[in-house]
Amino acid sequence: MTRVEQREADRPGSAGNYRHPDSITDAALSWFVALQDGTADPETLAAYQEWRRGDPRHGPAFDLVAGVAGMPELRAATLASPEARALRTRPARKAPRALWWVSLVAASVVLAAGFHLLPAAMLRWNADYLTEAGDRREVSLPDGSRLLLDAASAVALDFDGGRRDVRLLRGDAFFDVVPDRARPFRVTGGFSTVEVTGTAFAVHSDGEEDAIFLEKGRIAVGGTNGAGLPVTLEPGDRVTASALGLSAAVRTEPGVALAWREGRYVFHEQPLGRVIDNLRRYYAGTILVLDHRIGDELVSGNYRLDDPVGVLRSLAGIAGASMAVLPGGIVILA
Numbered sequence: 001m002t003r004v005e006q007r008e009a010d011r012p013g014s015a016g017n018y019r020h021p022d023s024i025t026d027a028a029l030s031w032f033v034a035l036q037d038g039t040a041d042p043e044t045l046a047a048y049q050e051w052r053r054g055d056p057r058h059g060p061a062f063d064l065v066a067g068v069a070g071m072p073e074l075r076a077a078t079l080a081s082p083e084a085r086a087l088r089t090r091p092a093r094k095a096p097r098a099l100w101w102v103s104l105v106a107a108s109v110v111l112a113a114g115f116h117l118l119p120a121a122m123l124r125w126n127a128d129y130l131t132e133a134g135d136r137r138e139v140s141l142p143d144g145s146r147l148l149l150d151a152a153s154a155v156a157l158d159f160d161g162g163r164r165d166v167r168l169l170r171g172d173a174f175f176d177v178v179p180d181r182a183r184p185f186r187v188t189g190g191f192s193t194v195e196v197t198g199t200a201f202a203v204h205s206d207g208e209e210d211a212i213f214l215e216k217g218r219i220a221v222g223g224t225n226g227a228g229l230p231v232t233l234e235p236g237d238r239v240t241a242s243a244l245g246l247s248a249a250v251r252t253e254p255g256v257a258l259a260w261r262e263g264r265y266v267f268h269e270q271p272l273g274r275v276i277d278n279l280r281r282y283y284a285g286t287i288l289v290l291d292h293r294i295g296d297e298l299v300s301g302n303y304r305l306d307d308p309v310g311v312l313r314s315l316a317g318i319a320g321a322s323m324a325v326l327p328g329g330i331v332i333l334a
Helices: 023-036 042-054 058-069 072-080 082-087 096-128 270-284 293-298 308-319
Strands: 136-139 146-149 154-158 165-176 185-188 192-196 198-207 208-214 220-225 230-234 237-242 265-273 288-290 299-306 323-326 331-332
Touching: 023 058, 042 058, 096 154, 096 165, 146 154, 192 198, 192 208, 208 220, 220 237, 230 237, 265 270, 270 288, 270 293, 270 299, 270 308, 270 323, 288 293, 299 308, 308 323, 308 331
Parallel strands: 165 185, 288 331
Antiparallel strands: 136 146, 146 165, 154 165, 165 198, 185 192, 192 220, 198 208, 208 237, 220 230, 265 299, 323 331
8 A cells, every 4th residue: 555545634625535526636636735844754755656657647736736736726716715714714834735725626626627628728829720529721831731620620830940740639630731841841749750841641540540642743651659560551551550569551532531521521431420520620510419429330431521410410320229409519319
């Protein structure tokens, strides 16, 4: 049993035995409280370091807790609360630790309420260009190359010091690159890196895999993990990259791979759940699937993206599902 586990029962206000719904965040909260009073012994500090090294998610979770707990606005609101005022009447040695626990409970509520919003917030923080649901944007890059960003997509740029580097953070992007043999143009996705001197190609990244399609020219696609040999593409080739590595290049119709440039969505024998996930990028409202079995239904189609509700209605009919559209743009499939 670690020292932080021993102290669980000693948490101020722990009569209700508070637990954050995310286990890693809950552990990070416990360690933060254990280390706040500055009296942690070497055994506790060693146990904390061991916990932090034990999983790559532990360090960022602890740092996030520390950042949220240190927000001046949260601190001020916590100290003004009735609970904090009551705690300040306790003996001096107990009050600081108790106040930290009240602050951490407030921080945990913030984290629980916004946990699903954190990726979007981090995306906005890191992106140089970002599109909302249903939007599309054309960008002229510093070297004169052209970038077309699809709906709900984001990129970060690095053109300092002669570099021509773009990171696709999410979504779909099409690049028409100005030739410059002295300065390679690089695009990095979640699992792949594309390096060219001048060509036109598209990259998709959704957190599970990247897909690269070459329209013209010639490119080499490598994995970000450095494993395996790069895959060279000819016009009309498409390759995917994931945590498992790179696929072989396959021939793909440009009208399918680049349909989004024309405002269309073309798919064949795809699980409805995956199709719905993609349609969320083009719909500003909320799409709820109550019966997740329908997500396994395989569907095909060629639809315009300017009417995602119409697309969903058609697909619901194909899958034998019912659909309702509620006020506020909430679509329910069951």
